[in-house]
Amino acid sequence: MAPSAIETETIAVPKVDASKLTAALKGQYKELAPTAYDREAETGNKGVQAASYPHYLPTWNPEQKYPPLEPFEHVEHGKDADPSFPNLLPEGVAVTHLTPTIGTEVTGIQLSTLSSAGKDELARLVAERKVVAFRNQDFADLPIDKALEFGGYFGRHHIHPTSGSPEGFPEIHLVHRGAGDNSVDQFFANRTSSVAWHSDVSYEVQPPGTTFLYIFDKPETGGDTLFVDAAEAYNRLSPLFQERLHGLKATHSGIEQVNASAARGSIKRREPVVNEHPIVRTHPVTGEKALYVNPQFTRDIVGLKKEESDALLKFLYDHLAYGADFQARVKWAEGTVVVWDNRVTQHSALIDWKNGQRRHLARITPQAERPFETPFKG
Numbered sequence: 001m002a003p004s005a006i007e008t009e010t011i012a013v014p015k016v017d018a019s020k021l022t023a024a025l026k027g028q029y030k031e032l033a034p035t036a037y038d039r040e041a042e043t044g045n046k047g048v049q050a051a052s053y054p055h056y057l058p059t060w061n062p063e064q065k066y067p068p069l070e071p072f073e074h075v076e077h078g079k080d081a082d083p084s085f086p087n088l089l090p091e092g093v094a095v096t097h098l099t100p101t102i103g104t105e106v107t108g109i110q111l112s113t114l115s116s117a118g119k120d121e122l123a124r125l126v127a128e129r130k131v132v133a134f135r136n137q138d139f140a141d142l143p144i145d146k147a148l149e150f151g152g153y154f155g156r157h158h159i160h161p162t163s164g165s166p167e168g169f170p171e172i173h174l175v176h177r178g179a180g181d182n183s184v185d186q187f188f189a190n191r192t193s194s195v196a197w198h199s200d201v202s203y204e205v206q207p208p209g210t211t212f213l214y215i216f217d218k219p220e221t222g223g224d225t226l227f228v229d230a231a232e233a234y235n236r237l238s239p240l241f242q243e244r245l246h247g248l249k250a251t252h253s254g255i256e257q258v259n260a261s262a263a264r265g266s267i268k269r270r271e272p273v274v275n276e277h278p279i280v281r282t283h284p285v286t287g288e289k290a291l292y293v294n295p296q297f298t299r300d301i302v303g304l305k306k307e308e309s310d311a312l313l314k315f316l317y318d319h320l321a322y323g324a325d326f327q328a329r330v331k332w333a334e335g336t337v338v339v340w341d342n343r344v345t346q347h348s349a350l351i352d353w354k355n356g357q358r359r360h361l362a363r364i365t366p367q368a369e370r371p372f373e374t375p376f377k378g
Contacts, residue, residue: 078124
C-alpha cells in the first residue's frame with residue numbers, strides 16, 4: 001500500500017504538525033504527518049511488549065539514492081498457468097470466496113513451498129479473484145532475502161522513494177504504527193475518515209502487479225484492509241459511458257508524496273515522476289478492463305479543462321469508493337499473507353482501533369508491464 005493516511009513512515013526526528021504542511025500538500029496528498037517512533041520501546045526495553053519481528057522495524061537511510069527507474073521487459077507468469085490450479089489448490093486445500101467478484105481466503109497450502117508452476121497459478125488466481133488471503137503461512141519467518149527471492153519471481157522489485165524499510169533491504173516497504181502511538185488523535189482532528197483508496201505507486205511508468213503484504217503484529221481488533229474490484233466497477237458503467245472513457249489518459253504524480261516526506265524531514269531515494277496512463281486499463285492475463293485512476297496519485301485527465309477533469313474524476317472516485325457490492329474487507333490474523341493485483345484493484349487500510357496497539361506489516365511490490373488499453377468493443 002502506498003504511504004497514505006493509513007501508514008506511519010517515520011524517522012527519529014521531532015514531531016511534524018500536519019497543519020504546518022503547505023495547503024497544496026494537505027489538499028493533494030492526505031498523509032498523516034508522522035511522529036518519531038521509539039525504537040528502544042519497540043524492541044521491548046521500556047515496558048512495552050517488543051515487536052514480534054524487530055529485524056523488520058523501519059529504518060530510513062538518507063544515503064540511499066537511486067537513479068530514475070529504467071524500462072524493463074516484464075514476464076507475466078499468469079499467462080503460463082494451468083487454470084485448474086493443480087499445484088496451488090490441490091485436493092485438501094480450503095478455498096472460501098468472500099464475494100462473487102473479489103476476495104478469496106485459502107488455507108492448507110504454504111506459499112513458500114510453491115514450485116514455479118504453483119507461482120504461475122498464484123499469479124493467475126490473484127488476477128481472477130483480485131485479492132487472496134492465505135492463512136497460516138510461514139512467510140514472515142523466512143529470511144528477508146528468501147522472501148524477496150520469492151517475490152522477485154513476479155517482477156522487478158520496486159524500491160519506494162520515501163518509505164521505511166528493514167536495515168539493508170530497501171526493497172521491503174514497511175507499514176508500521178508503533179505501540180503507544182497516539183498520533184491518530186492528531187490525524188482525526190483534521191479528517192473524519194481514514195479511508196484513502198489507492199493503487200500502489202501508480203505514478204511509475206511500470207506500476208506494480210502481483211503484490212504481497214504480510215503481517216507481524218496487529219491490534220486485537222481493527223486495522224483491516226479494504227479492497228475494491230476496479231474491473232467490476234468498470235463493468236457497472238453503461239456502454240456509452242465506457243466508450244467515452246476509452247482513449248482518455250490521466251496523469252499520475254509522485255511529486256506530492258516526495259514533498260510530504262521532505263516536509264517532515266524524511267528521505268527521498270529517487271526524484272519524483274509524473275506519468276500518463278489510460279483511464280481504462282486491460283489486464284494481460286484475463287483481458288478484463290478496469291478503471292485505473294485513484295485519488296492519492298491521479299491529478300487530471302489529459303486534454304480536459306480543469307473543471308471537466310475534476311468532475312469526471314470525482315464521479316469515478318465516488319463510484320469506486322461507494323461500490324460496497326464490489327468490495328471485500330480482509331481481516332488480518334497471525335500468519336496471513338495477502339496477495340492482490342494492483343492493476344485491477346484499489347485498497348485502503350483502516351485506522352479504527354483506539355488502544356495504541358502496534359500494527360506492523362511488510363509489502364513486497366513487484367513491478368509489472370506499462371498500463372495499456374485494448375479497443376472498446378461494446
